[in-house]
Amino acid sequence: MKISLKITHLKQKISSLSDYNQSSRVHSLRSFGSNCFVKRDDELGFGISGSKLRKYVSLIPHLKQKKIQEAVVIGSSYSNNVLGLSQLLIEQSIKPTLFLLGDGTSEKIGNYLLTSLFVPESSIHWVPREEWPQVESLAEKYAKPRGAFVIPEGALMPEAFPGAITLPLDILRNEENLGLSFSHIFTEAGSGLTAIATILTLAYLEKQTCVHVFLLADDKDIFISKLQNFKRHFERLTSQDLEWEEVGKRFQLHIPITAKSFGSVNKTIMQQVAEIARAEGFLTDPIYSAKLFLEARRIIKEQGLNGNNLIVHSGGGLTLMGFQDQLVGF
Ligand SMILES: *Cc1c(COP(=O)(O)O)cnc(C)c1O
Numbered sequence: 001m002k003i004s005l006k007i008t009h010l011k012q013k014i015s016s017l018s019d020y021n022q023s024s025r026v027h028s029l030r031s032f033g034s035n036c037f038v039k040r041d042d043e044l045g046f047g048i049s050g051s052k053l054r055k056y057v058s059l060i061p062h063l064k065q066k067k068i069q070e071a072v073v074i075g076s077s078y079s080n081n082v083l084g085l086s087q088l089l090i091e092q093s094i095k096p097t098l099f100l101l102g103d104g105t106s107e108k109i110g111n112y113l114l115t116s117l118f119v120p121e122s123s124i125h126w127v128p129r130e131e132w133p134q135v136e137s138l139a140e141k142y143a144k145p146r147g148a149f150v151i152p153e154g155a156l157m158p159e160a161f162p163g164a165i166t167l168p169l170d171i172l173r174n175e176e177n178l179g180l181s182f183s184h185i186f187t188e189a190g191s192g193l194t195a196i197a198t199i200l201t202l203a204y205l206e207k208q209t210c211v212h213v214f215l216l217a218d219d220k221d222i223f224i225s226k227l228q229n230f231k232r233h234f235e236r237l238t239s240q241d242l243e244w245e246e247v248g249k250r251f252q253l254h255i256p257i258t259a260k261s262f263g264s265v266n267k268t269i270m271q272q273v274a275e276i277a278r279a280e281g282f283l284t285d286p287i288y289s290a291k292l293f294l295e296a297r298r299i300i301k302e303q304g305l306n307g308n309n310l311i312v313h314s315g316g317g318l319t320l321m322g323f324q325d326q327l328v329g330f
């Protein structure tokens with residue numbers, strides 16, 4: 001099948017699902033060298049991170065189609081997914097019930113403060129860290145008698161996968177508009193779904209692009225097993241087999257060298273937030289995007305990458321609200 005037919009085929013399966021904003025621009029970066037560009041998925045919305053909004057493109061229609069009236073959302077109290085999904089669930093008259101990590105003593109700042117504007121305390125169930133490995137079965141136990149629908153951490157689920165595929169499709173549109181093609185794409189992985197959707201779509205389209213994935217939460221083995229799992233979903237979606245070899249040559253996994261553990265920040269990261277703001281004119285959050293830009297800059301230099309490089313800014317800017325003290329003084 002020709003690439004344009006394949007794209008049409010994929011789009012038919014996905015983009016008609018909802019009318020959420022699915023297209024964002026790409027522009028050149030000022031401080032990364034002349035061949036570096038940024039994809040502004042942060043501009044997809046104010047209250048919802050770009051990469052999350054894309055997942056909801058298919059997840060929300062699925063909930064509507066199943067006539068779901070209550071959804072259980074699992075995550076940390078500062079999660080972008082919990083905050084974003086709560087908004088769209090309310091809009092759709094679906095009651096959000098949250099299963100959050102902790103004992104209810106999380107400081108009410110940043111995303112948790114905002115989430116608490118959307119969801120009353122009576123709809124929040126706290127799950128202590130010792131029980132967190134069983135959180136999905138606890139949520140299912142709560143949900144089953146109520147006919148509620150459980151959404152796992154980071155919305156890592158097949159129902160969100162078609163929506164995540166709108167990112168690589170939109171990058172193809174950017175390439176066409178700009179008349180160039182990207183040799184390297186940089187993205188960060190939390191649950192991994194966004195990166196996985198990008199890798200599989202590029203492999204399916206046989207594009208000569210390498211996706212550099214910065215693993216912020218998982219180790220390499222876990223990411224690979226998720227990728228293999230979603231490869232099967234992708235094959236089902238497109239009714240076409242994908243060779244693992246084709247997938248394998250389209251990505252590199254990287255572990256951040258500073259503030260390695262998920263959610264951790266340090267002065268270098270905070271400084272990066274300020275540097276990017278001054279040099280590039282946009283905000284980055286310290287949990288995801290500032291780490292991505294810092295590490296991408298390092299990899300581009302270390303590997304001497306001189307094709308066109310695209311760094312995907314997935315949004316998450318509201319997180320900055322929780323770090324005001326640490327941003328003073330730059
Ligand atoms: C959730 C999130 C990610 C991670 O996306 P996954 O699909 O879970 O890997 C990256 N950046 C931002 C800003 C996010 O909100």
